[in-house]
Amino acid sequence: MSGLATSARVVGALGARSIRQTFRRPQLMSPIIVFPTLLLAIQTGGAGAGVNLPGFPPVQSFLQFMLAGSMMQAMMLAGNSGGIAFAVDIEMGFTDRLFAAPIPRFAIVLGRLAGTAALGLLAALWFLAIGLVFGAHIEGGIPGALLAIALITASALAVGGIGAAIALRTGSASVVQGLFPLVLVVLFLSSAFFPQELMVEPAKTIAEYNPFSFIVEGVREPIISGIEAEQTLEAVASIAGIILLGLGLSASALRHRLRVG
């Protein structure tokens, strides 16, 4: 078997383990599905009249508007949970088992990210299903839904890279867990839950340059109106940037961990 095929099998096996680990540890699963679903229910139930505000983008319903934000939230918490799980592996010495195997060591990081991306995919499917069940239209049709799913999956991989880097650098699950509020701050300072046009300063300016705003708009557009090339490209560019940042930081943190043991 070629080295590349073996590495692909290792990434697949570690990704599968990471998904099983998430399903078997409720504290990893609940932030990905339960928490964002509850928040979606509360927000659509309590702030649905927001769609009538002047400047609110034309949408079929507040639920339709909120789907992208909920997917983003679930995706970012999947990245955070992936980082926590990775740090737990380091704390209990499981990564030593992996580092002692004759595989490229970055395959260990990629395996973790594959699992996180799969959880992002699951979250996207879950919220699209909820939207459809409760009457939200996907204006971009099946291509629009597939685009939203692909963007969320890729974003999970990107955010997971940053989570993995922090886990590798600190080796501490509690440090990664401590980033949970930061995830929400980053999200609330984007257009995930509220239209940018209706924000006040300085949140409006921060949201304007927040890369997660570009991603959320790339996911939202196919849901509320249809696929738009500009938003899609901006989202892809933001995701690519975060992926490069995450992989770069992970590679550096991995080198550091191997050096210090």
Next chain:
Amino acid sequence: MPAIVVEGLERAFGEVLAVQGIDLEVGEGEIYGFLGPNGAGKTTTMRMLTTLLLPTGGRAGVAGHDVVGEARQVRASIGVALQEAALDPLMTGRELIRLQATLQGLPPAAGRKRADELLERVGLTAAADRRVGGYSGGMKRRLDLAAALVHEPRVLFLDEPTTGLDPVSRKTIWEEVQALNDDGTTVFLTTQYLEEADQLADNVGIIDSGRIVAEGTPEALKEEVGNPHVELLVGEGAVPEAERACAELGRVLPPKDADRVLLEVEHGAADIPRVVRALDEAGIVVESLELVRPSLDDVFVAKTGHRLEGEEGANAAEEPAKA
């Protein structure tokens, strides 16, 4: 060719030199016991030999490959069972062995077959589909050992394989290690148990404060320390007379209580008949007699000035916490 060659190996953590230029050689098919208290540098040395930690000085080769320059080849040749039994409590035993098989590059069908064989070998077939979190300490160590054997490694590294285990589980691990060695596997094991090193190891290296202070077969090391002595229980009041009767047969050692005589003898068991005859001729009744040989603990005391057993960690600086 030796299975492991280490020359001037060093590892510093900041200002602390945890391993201070050690040299050792382990022959093919040998069991090498690396003995020392907590914090002596055993685990740090093993982590360097298994490519988990880069040395800061010296060199080491395992299975003919350099641990720094040819780390991947080293990892393909070795099996590693780590001290903390690095197992995911959420995985089942079967999942863990299959994952290990994938990590070692076995095709899926071969990995499944090998997992079944190994689970059978370590007596975990019935528990194979249970989560590892529910295993006992002994079961975890056996599973860890099985995982290390997936690819039939040339050299097996075991980091304190029986620490914290009950005597029965400890014996099971010893038997398995011995069986593996009988099949030709070289075994490098760290331990803080003298009995473990004595029972299993062909050669022993004693490490203290990052330095190897003695190396050799357990027998040779013990012989280095001195001759065995005979401990005679003769009853209170008979000690001076017994000491006089034995004076020409060996060196009378300072007594440890009022009714015992300690006599160092040159030829061990061969000297016992002469001692018994001398005491009989002097009319002294011997209530019990025991030949006491030097232990590895005596070797440790002779080489370091402190005891190994019962004082683990008391005399050596703890290894710095991992970052």
